[in-house]
Amino acid sequence: GAVVSQHPSWVICKSGTSVKIECRSLDFQATTMFWYRQFPKQSLMLMATSNEGSKATYEQGVEKDKFLINHASLTLSTLTVTSAHPEDSSFYICSASSGEQYFGPGTRLTVT
């Protein structure tokens, strides 16, 4: 089956620093990748849609200058959380689509 990886799987950073999360489709080319955020006991909330070679489309309420998304190739998308604050602590999950969507294992971000 389709495999999507994410790195790192967990990260702890200090308030004010930036964190980059990578999402890779390992055995297929993904024209579209999606970034979700999930808070405890809640469902996945779409943050942005990323198409290779073009600017990401952000959902309402998601700050594009804070959550920088780059989709440089058909197998790699990155999410950079800039100037992170404790309220950004969450479980960030990417998915890659070649029709059906396959999720990465997620990255747990804790901002202290």
Added chain:
Amino acid sequence: QKEVEQNSGPLSVPEGAIASLNCTYSDRGSQSFFWYRQYSGKSPELIMSIYSNGDKEDGRFTAQLNKASQYVSLLIRDSQPSDSATYLCAVNLQAGTALIFGKGTTLSVSS
């Protein structure tokens, strides 16, 4: 506003029983329907996809779709304790677009 509704549960069933999970969606234009399983602290895992009215079976899992009623369900036969997880219903308007998720139903299978 596009919405996907699920009963949050918890749904408790004994081992070996049939678990029935339900989902309704608001957008009649929805084309694709998915069930994901999510264990605590893990990302969602695709269990079933269904695109046309009727039933689709895969092992112990059966997905049922009724577009007229805007209703999709998941049946789990011979439930096992390892099936205990949160089950997320998701829909999208067309392939390649973002999924819209329900809040999930927590299933607990007791041995």
